[in-house]
Amino acid sequence: MATSKDGVKLDKSTPESVWKQILSAEEYHILRQKGTERAGTGIYNKFYEDGVYKCAGCGTPLYKSETKFNSGCGWPAFYDEIPGAVERHVDNTYGMRRVEITCANCGGHLGHVFEGEGFPTPTNQRHCVNSVSVKFEPKQ
Template identity: 65%
Template sequence: MSESKSKSETEWRAVLSPEQFRILRQKGTEAPGTGKYDNHSGEGVYACAGCGTPLYKSTTKFKSGCGWPAFFDAIPGAVSRHEDRSMFMTRTEITCTACGGHLGHVFKGEGFPTPTDERHCVNSISLNFKEE
């Protein structure tokens, strides 16, 4: 799916809704508590809304209370990490490895009882759920 990274802005605008484009391509953030997957449950896989690459298994999703879907781990190789120094702080941005779409941020050491001690805080609009 490497061709997904080479799509032009016009090509991305043609396949994404305006809100998906704002978040996936312009690194926006949806308002907390508004995304359809924050309280979602079910068995399956959460895939990138931009390119369809599987990103997270439902077995790694947990309720963090942050207002966005939270996962403690991604499917190996599906998510890339980048230093983000915006908003007057340093965070770790997470993107889809296949298309480069912005997913959200990952936080570590918050005390959640998860195997990785990580919280992948992901915008719902960056995801599509595929039931098993």
Template identity: 80%
Template sequence: MATTEGDQKLDKSTPEGAWKKLLSAQEYHILREKGTEPAGSGQYNKFYEQGTYVCAGCGTPLYESETKFNSGCGWPAYYDNLPGAVERHEDRAYGMIRTEITCANCGGHLGHVFKGEGFPTPTNERHCVNSVSVKFKPKE
């Protein structure tokens, strides 16, 4: 679990005022207000280095680079998350039913997960994640 410089833990109990001070305007909009970055605009869309993707809000490890694949959707795509790192919620916004994914530790919005699209991955899932929602930590 990540902490701020003042040793405040960053999790689901962190007040929104603290998130507003810690995150950039774009990070706050996507992580806390469930926004979406434009397709193809994210720094990790076509990025394939070896390492771990952590929550941009709290630093919790979410995805390993081995599960990242090129889905062509315009956002980083992963076929599986680290165990217990991501929660799923029904999202009925915009007149459709989707599965939203959030950081299990802080509740930050990551994106959506889609099943059964036929990608040649072990899970047949696509975790469509905003680049702004994650930060990359290279393998040492």
């Protein structure tokens, strides 16, 4: 279980007042208010090193670098998550049906998952993730 510098448990029960204190304004907007960074601006969009992508809110491991691929969409793309790390929710905002993905531990907004786009990946899925929602930890 992740904790803040002050030893506060970080999960779905964490009060918004705590998130506002520990996250930057941009992280709070994306992770807690379901915002989206502009396409092509995220630090992990064209980043392909060995390691693990963890939730920027609570530190839960979400994606392995082996599942990251270049989709050309302007955001980091993964074809699969670490089992049990990501939850899916139907999102009907903006007059369309999408599937939102969130951190299973803290509920932080990651982005959306799309299926059947024809990418040559084992799952035929594209997890379109905001760079701000994750932190990369290099393989040791």
